[in-house]
Amino acid sequence: MAEKASLLMLTAERFLPSHIKTPEVRGRALELFENGWGYKRVASTLGLKASTVRDWGRQWRRGQFSAKLSSNQYRYTDAAVSRVMEWYEAGVDINAIARGSGLPVEVCMRLIQMWERRNRR
Numbered sequence: 836m837a838e839k840a841s842l843l844m845l846t847a848e849r850f851l852p853s854h855i856k857t858p859e860v861r862g863r864a865l866e867l868f869e870n871g872w873g874y875k876r877v878a879s880t881l882g883l884k885a886s887t888v889r890d891w892g893r894q895w896r897r898g899q900f901s902a903k904l905s906s907n908q909y910r911y912t913d914a915a916v917s918r919v920m921e922w923y924e925a926g927v928d929i930n931a932i933a934r935g936s937g938l939p940v941e942v943c944m945r946l947i948q949m950w951e952r953r954n955r956r
Contacts, residue, residue, distance in 0.1 A: 849909040849910065849911055849912065849915075851910075855904065858902045858904055859902075860881060860883070861891070861900075861901070861902040861903075861904070862902035864877050864881060864883075864891055867880065868891075868892060874888040874889040874892040877892070911942070911946065916946050918936055919932055919938065919943050919947065922935065922936075923947050929944060929947075
């Protein structure tokens with residue numbers, strides 16, 4: 836569980852991994868870009884890698900950078916995954932698992948596939 840200590844918990848079911856910059860940090864970078872700051876200055880001010888901020892700056896100039904994160908950057912908690920796997924192993928139908936867990940069917944199927952690949956080794 837020490838692994839979870841390094842994670843920013845967002846909800847009971849999903850979290851943002853620690854290596855992903857929060858919407859607040861991205862928003863601050865966006866403000867600085869809009870004020871004419873260069874990527875090196877933004878990077879040193881925010882304590883980020885220059886290469887990360889350079890990429891953000893390029894996206895911003897193309898109109899593709901936003902403070903909002905896409906949903907695929909969030910991860911499901913171990914508890915959510917365990918619950919899906921317990922029900923799957925008990926023979927519960929995938930649609931019932933999705934309803935009971937509150938996760939989309941596609942997500943449940945992907946979690947099961949990933950779990951099966953890991954446990955085959």
